[in-house]
Amino acid sequence: MSWRLSQKETGLLVVDAQEKLVSAVQSPADWLQRLEILVQGARLLELPIVLTEQVPAKLGKTVAAVQKAAGNKAIAKTKFSAAEEGRALGRKRVLVAGCETHVCVRQTVYDLRLKELTPVVVADAVGSREARDREVALAEMRADGVVVSTVEAVLFEIMESSEHPRFKEVQSLIK
Secondary structure, three states, rough: OOOOOOOOOEEEEEEEEEHHHHHHOOEOHHHHHHHHHHHHHHOOOOOEEEEEEEOOOHHHOOOOHHHHHHHOOOOEOOOOOOOHHHHOOOOOEEEEEOOHHHHHHHHHHHHHHHHEEEEEEEEEEEEOHHHHHHHHHHHHHOOOOOEOHHHHHHHHHHOOOOOOOHHHHHHHHHH
């Protein structure tokens, strides 16, 4: 099965980019900036976006910049996996970003696959407190056939060509 991304078949799931978690995530250093670009690009491309928050009373709300970029409220959850919320996007392909890579992101990706959806992990927009946890999780998912890509790659894949009406706007986010 092809994982090729298209505007009409792709949605974005941002997993637990919350104040207390984000402040602890060290690896990679620029992941939050890349996540903001991804969310802004997804919104420009009119992809459905779902944000989740793991027990927000304890871990805080979604960071303001991501919340603002998405333009919608987060869904509170207690399960580590956000696959149900990802399924609610109503799309065959689900871009997965957020934190932490080795816990909530990883479990979400495997559960999306069980629901016969195609998750695409956006590697430069996921983070973990420890670099080793992030790297092991990404390596495990790659070895298991999960597509792992980058913000720039997925946004340009969705646009398909420089003739896309939002090309210049999306390109300006990346530069």
